[in-house]
Amino acid sequence: MRYLFENCALDTDRRELRRGAELVAIPPQVFDLLDYLIRNREHVVSKDDLINAIWKGRIVSETALTTRLNAARSAIGDSGEQQRLIKTLPRKGFRFVGLVREAQGGGGAATADNPGQPPKPALALPDKPSIAVLPFTNLSSDPEQDYFADGMVDDITTALSHFKALFVIARNSSFTYKGRSVDVKQVGRELGVRYVLEGSVRKSANRVRITGQLVDTATGAHLWADRFDGGLSDVFDLQDQVTESVVGAIAPAVEKAEIERAKRQPTESLDAYALYIRGLARLYQFNRQANEEASHLFNRAIELDPDFASAYGRAAYCYVYAKANGYFAITPDEIAKMTRFAQRAVELGKDDAIALATSGYALMYVACDLWEGATLIDRALGLNSNSAEAWSNGGWAKNWLGEPEAAIERFERAMRLSPVDLTAGRMRSGTAYAHFLLGHYDEAASWAAIALQDNPDLQPALRQAAASHAMAGRADQAHKAMARLRQLNPTLRISNLRDVLGPYQHTEDFARYADGLRRAGLPE
The missing domain is CATH 1.25.40.10 (Tetratricopeptide repeat domain)
Incomplete structure (x- = not known):
């Protein structure tokens, strides 16, 4: 198993830790401590837990434990002062709080900032009922009706997302499965949901038939299925019936009043x-x-x-x-x-x-x-x-307001709601820029690299890669990113940079970003 976080990769099969392309030498106990904290990141780990797991119950001093924790933090670019990745909770224990992506085996030198092929995340289930609405199958003979089927799914997803008692995966992630034969158990693992809604739409003349079935991703069992027929003039009423039935199957405690508020045309x-x-x-x-x-x-x-x-x-x-x-x-x-x-x-x-x-x-x-x-x-x-798009847009707002910590939290929420979003590059480049504002240039470059995996020509990510590498002293990588950026946008200059970038609450934020781009080779 490989755990990817920030610019690090912890390979438990090879017992290797890498930061960027560099292999980090760490003692076996420090590796085991990191492995244990990451595997148990969903809860707080006590001192006794660590001693039992790493030292097999032997008596060890407080100093020995502290030394190993400090070494683990140092190995992954964290510190006892920052506690960005490994957090100490006084009188309770410790917890790994970084955003982790999992990949199976192998991988060679691939790391979190350049893993080759983006790994499919294996996500923990949220603490409330969670659902993904997969693209409905178009059973009509007319391929143009794909748009009609997609619209039905879009509206059902939107209606479900208004229920605060539900965790709903965003449309953009669900639609990555369109046209594919899928295993619902795999979908559940990749999107981190307990339930999947599948369905089909058959539209003929002025009539429409919608079928839907709710599946438990852990067992593959069908929990609910129904069929709705009606005229096109009633199509939104049919949508609402599907929504009501699904919500009733997975969250029976949701009141009728909430269902009525969720009905939207x-x-x-x-x-x-x-x-x-x-x-x-x-x-x-x-x-x-x-x-x-x-x-x-x-x-x-x-x-x-x-x-x-x-x-x-x-x-x-x-x-x-x-x-x-x-x-x-x-x-x-x-x-x-x-x-x-x-x-x-x-x-x-x-x-x-x-x-x-x-x-x-x-x-x-x-x-x-x-x-x-x-x-x-x-x-x-x-x-x-539950709107991943709103959280992502809100992350950029916090960046421009000069609140990068809050921006990172919003981007994390957006990426959790929509783990395989078509606009994930915006979320990742926004995270990169937040780290740039915090002066975390290595992390910023890492997130920019991840953003560029799906779209190598994403200009915001190229700007962040160029500026971050330049500020970190990696001139060659900065110039490479800038060369590609200038190919895509040859008129870009320091003098017209404000025409491309967003608004800034603090002029010093813009000045530092402009300085990074200037060092990367952007002309005046």
Whole structure:
């Protein structure tokens, strides 16, 4: 087993610890102590537990235990003062609190900051009922109806996520299983959920049939199954019935009033909603042409349904990707257009977490209205604490407000809610930037490298890699990242850097980042 955390990899089969590409020599007892703490990271480990596990119950002094703990911390870049990874709880014991990813065997020199292929996380179950809604199978002969099936899953996921008694995996992670034959037990391990909802949609003429089944991922047992038939005019009522049945199966204590509050129709127009779903599919392709197509689709959805709050929020969000990647110049006219979309999303979506989170982030990043944007994102989190997107956007808000510790906590929450998210690069690059603000340049470079695994051209991550390596004194790696960044965005300069970066509460944060990029080779 290999445990990956920050820029470290602990290989229990080879009994090796690596930090970055470096093999760290540690005594056998220190290795065993690290292994024991990481394997038991879900709870506090007492001194007696450690003595029994490492010294097999032999009598050892307090000094010996403290010495081994200090050596373990030093080996992984932690310290007794920071306690960033190994935390001491007075009169209780110790706990490994770092974010850990697990990979099976082998791996050679692969480490947490460059593991080759990203490992599938083996996640512990949350302390409340947890569920992932997998993509529904389209049983219609028309492949265009994939969008309809995807929309059904999106709405069911959204409705379930409003229940604070449930832990709901975000849509982007669930949809990585689309078109694949899956083992629900494996899905449960990879997403860290106890239950999986599977289903199918058959749409013919003006009728629709939705089937669903709830599966226990630990045993593979079917806990619930049902079928719903109706006309297209009743499709959202059918969705609500599916949602009610699933919630009733896994959380019978949830009151009917909560179920009623969770019933939401994002739009009365199926045509507009289909356009919205297609826009999302384009948005997540992360390139200039796809971003332009997504913007067009969201605008068409708005034309068909002028009260579609989330479509306005997504239309505003297209400007975020354009600014972050230099797709076109963000002129005052473009900012005004984006602001109109965002404000309309807020007006129409006062209780719509996605509308608030997307429009808030766009106002913050594109219009540099930091406080208004941060307030809207906090409102979104109050409405839906299961929104990985809102937590991720909120992490960036905390970065720009100069609160990197809080940012890291928000990104961790986002990544836990959606472990295999299509937008995971944003979460990881945000974590990298938070570490940069804290002066943890090695950790920042490590997270930037992880962000670049899925998308080697992610410009925010390239900027963070360049600046972090430069500040850590690794000129060659800094220049390499900068060379790729300048290929993608040749007009980027120190003088126009503020046009690409977000708002800053503290000018010294911007100044240090600019200095890192300057050292990496970004011209004035």
